[in-house]
Amino acid sequence: MTATTETSSAASSPRNPRDGAEADAAVASAGPVVDPVDPDLAETARSLHAPVVDWFAAHARDLPWRRREAGAWGVMVSEFMLQQTPVNRVLPVYEQWLERWPRPADLAAEPPGEAVRAWGRLGYPRRALRLHGAAKAIAERHGGEVPEEHAQLLALPGVGEYTAAAVVSFAYGKRHAVLDTNVRRVFARAVGGQQYPPNATTAAERRIARALLPEDEATASRWAAATMELGALVCTARSPECARCPIAEQCAWQLAGAPAHEGPARRTQSYAGTDRQVRGRLLAVLRASKDPVPQSDLDQVWHEPVQRARALDGLVSDGLVEPLDGGRYRLPLT
């Protein structure tokens, strides 16, 4: 089954990002919200489920957060760490984290600076602060249990649309569409016939993800994990291994001759010389020291005083660094 006119127009949303939104709005205003499933899309879905889920059963990696003993907290910790950080770098930090803080309340009882320190070099250390904040909220407002509802999860710091969906689906086995960068790429190719999805998630993509979600709860949960895994291992961004793909024969992109991506390239972010690099160096010094660090030590990490001061100010206003008397700094105790 190749992409229909409906799905291909929806999935070509880099050009027409409003198609899906208008359709959704029209349905929403019509009354009770029942997912509008295009019959062709439904047929596409049925033809994809078995091969993808079977492939997953045979090829899924044995990752610690996929084991039963991980629990919802383990899933949640892994999802925070995996936000923009590769699996291989997450693995050792995840193990140490859960050993030290096996429940949300254990983390909540510690200063936020300890979370930042334990985060190590995973990058984007504000995630550590948010995970600590989420743990406190769970301890205080949810009786120490990771909430099961998508809306409750979404209210936690650092939990966005994707992470909430991942916890709902992976930790609690509930039926919820999960759209991460891997799934978006798989759908863009298999359904949309495009090499890459649009830069930002569109309403059209959400609609397709919902339409493709299996009815059965347990299958839906496996499907979510399976499509992610397929994107991570086979349908990769740079060099997809279509010969190993369980749905290559049905893939709209393959059937179209694997055309190269049209349209604007993704903005590539620089790093060298940016405030981010300076922040990283400052924080590395602070992580390494259990005691407060004098300003003079921090001054060593970057030659340019204006940028250095701006980076330090930023860390303080983000709550990643606590200024003390006498020009000394440390990771935050509160």
Next chain:
DNA sequence: AACGCGTGGCT
């Protein structure tokens, strides 16, 4: 909506 936010491996 576009941007800032770390870090390191890969091609």
Next chain:
DNA sequence: TAGCCAAGCGT
């Protein structure tokens, strides 16, 4: 080699 890329979020 210099981008490109990695299970996003918040503003």
